[in-house]
Amino acid sequence: MSISEGSVSISVNEWNPVMKSVKKLKERYQKILGGTASTMEQELIARWLKQLDIGEAMDKKALAEWQERSMTELQERAKPPVLVRSRTRKFIWLAGAAAVLLLGMVWLVKPYRDYSARSAQQVPAYIEHSTAAGQRKMLTLADGSRVWLGNASKIRYPENFQPDKRRIFLEGQAFFEVKPDSTRPFFVYTSGLDVKVLGTSFDVKHYPADAEPAVTVASGIVSVKPVHEGRGWMLEKGEQLTYRLLDKTATVEEVDLRVALSWKDGELIFRETPLEAIAVRLERWYGVEIQIASPSLQTKQMSLSVKNEPLQTVFGMLSEAGDFNFDIQKRKVTVWK
Template sequence: MSKTERKRIIDYIFRHPDTPEDIRQQFERWMLAREHDSGIDEILWDIWEHHAAPASEEEDRRGLERLRASLRASRVRTLPRRVLRYAGMAAAVVLVFLGGYFAATQTLAPEKEVTLLTAKGHVGEFTLPDGTKVWLNGESRLKYNAEFSGRTRDVALTGEAFFEVRKDTLRPFRVSMNDLQVEVLGTSFDAMNYAFGSSEEVVLKTGSVKISGEHLRSPVTLRPDERFSLNRLSKRACVEKVDARNYSQWFSPRLIFDNTPLKDIIINLERRYNIEISLSSNISPEKRLSLVVCHEPLEDLMEVMSSLMSIRYRIDGNRVLITQR
């Protein structure tokens, strides 16, 4: 694709804020896949320098201030940090590219929406306008109104995120997923809603959450160290007792397992690498291992585990099958 064609795509998307959602999602994935393409950098800077925006300087200033306040990324893992700002389009759009995530906000009515995106293999740490901290796992998306000033604090999640919600008894914090809505006042929990996953899940670390949805007869309230899951196919819901630490440390720089049961290691790895792991029935999930996981590619990690255990593995997209060797 030529530079002219790329520029035409970028320019069109941001001149037309009413572009259908499916096309905008394809564009976002396209941009993430090219975050290190110097040609894209040149196009963005060219538009930044030469495009005449009809939006006023005051609107641009407010948009930039809102973006800075709502998208404070205190850590993004892996790649060197670089920031590009692209603004001054017809709808006064501002884009930020940082490490492995992409964020966009529009500063004009009717909808002032912020979208946070992370690429595969990246984790973003953000602070929302109310002070809530969010760790966004790879291939995930979080959307919310840029004002964030209504009677409720609403966000929409695709993928996985861990939330440390700032307590506000007058303004509940609500997370919408495909079939579920999670409501809290102040707590910490993990929520998962990947398209490839077999279920939508919520795991509570501290506080309490109320889960509702059209496939639930009545709202479900979780207590700490409980996991709620809703099967995508059967629409059956269940609550089980778990160790919430296994579901809330995937964003740590290092995962340290010291004589840890294999079943707990698998839970952590599923979160860390955005995968589902199936263990054959002739391998004991209680078998204990000791290892440290940093930022190794999944295949390298599986080779290490194969050397520690008598196993074979097969990686098929977002699914891993482990069998006895």
Template sequence: MEPGIEDEKLKEALDLLEEIERVDEKKGYDRLVKPLRQKERRLLAWRRVVLSSAAVILPLLVAGIWWSVREKAEVPPLARVDAIVPGVNTARLILADRKEILLDTMSARNLTLVSGETVRKEGTGVVYENGQKTSETVVYNELVVPKGGEYDIVLGDGTRVWLNADSKLKFPVSFTGKERRVYLEGEGYIDVARDTARPFIVETREQSIRVLGTAFNVYAHEGERMTYTTLARGSVQVKDKKTGKSVALHPGEQLCLDVADRGMVVREVDVRKECAWKDGMFVFNGQTLEQIMLKLSRWYNVTVFYQNEEAKKIVFKGNLPRYSDFQTMLSILEKSSEVKFSEKNRVITVSI
């Protein structure tokens, strides 16, 4: 994704957030300030009639009215969260010899691997460039994005992968043989370079996804009951590793796999919303609070605890910038429901 396009998407999200805030400010004015202004005008009229006595009475009267209205209209403060910031561009690269490189702090722009390939830092990620191959042996590297991070990579064949927070991609530094195979854990958006002679295969814990040239999103976090494969363009064949069942997807379709009972459901979705995370947006389209907090916990690197199981089932809709501070996120969720949040040592307690 070019920086200009990402900035444009983020600006749209910020404009939406400002609109929400303006609405909230107007509601606050109508509820608190406007009644005070009306009372003040009545007091000024009375002052003209009883000017002499108003010099003593008016200050006390105004103070009494102010505190009376304030006491009735005051809204409990929202959750207070200390310095929990959104995710940043960060990742570590694990080489074939298990040496680790922190990419966001790597000073050199280029890194030459033992196998001959060059890794170049560019924009928000790294680019692999094939060197002179002297062996057909497949050498793997691994890109690891922690909680509170995101990163993208261009593989040796030109395929580009955006990795979301708490995700991993294991890949050959150079593709050899009759296929291109990578291993994904977590969430990634993959724009595959077309090569009709060598299919591109994405292996997750539960599925094998086979394509030629296409763009799709894979959500496959270990420990979660559901995995999702969403097709943006082209076509993919998704195979359940345990049952052997295969499903073909067309653009605009999403395959939902229930890891517990192996149920597979194909549904039509808005791909732009499903993949909005890579363009700097959170899109909560009828998702439960539990689903939302899972995403936020990875992005902001926090732990979530529920005092009430019922809170997990509350459903929300809306679009928000991924780069908003955490306080803003929680405030908006609180204003649109009965849910309440408190924070201590990066542990978020949820109650209703």
């Protein structure tokens, strides 16, 4: 069967393959949207999209917009062509229909690509670094500042700092050596404290389980304030602020910087420190779990210096000085009187 007008004719059998192809493409597209497409059908659609250089997965909003527009366009593009009179040449219907469909798909994809470009501009890329228990890491930021990341800690910051500020998000402990820049203050945010400097060196410690985060200044001046509060403190070299989350009070005192910052150089120094607090630091340092079975030992004040010693040696020294027993089974240490 054929349809003819003047010298131009098209066979229905010739048009059917195009219609079938469009119909299959539409069916596969709808299956993917409904989550029922087979692996082969997903691969076929993926090949189309790859040729059109889509690049990234769509979010729900963009996908819905694309679906609505593309279905309309596919329906319009799939209509049989209007026959026109021509004395010089015949239409190559299969090639023409395929070209129209391809152009339609390219036009349909363009709004999504524009949407993706706008989204990429609005949401800055972030870099994240983390350490496990018993691990430390030294990093150099894009502005030249350096960060010593402590055990079981994590930091996150924009790939490119903003023109008016530099921001770091911290969970755990880190020592910062900030490159001076009076036009771009340097911020460190934790879940409890916000720290602001222009160019100095300082330590921030706030693990999720910590009830008393602390900030220690090694050089320069550091501004510290609790999250969502207007009041704050200005700290100078040698000062340490300890903030109590429970009652929202703080203590500022002078400390021995060698003791407070020794971890940065691979050493732990304790001076008249409760065994319970020492145990917490040793857990992060060696990646173990420490259980103090005798409550009377938790508050026992002890002094200790640790640098590259095996865990067995460390507890050997502690048990001798503190007159207690200990047992190490794999990654678990038990202490009792």
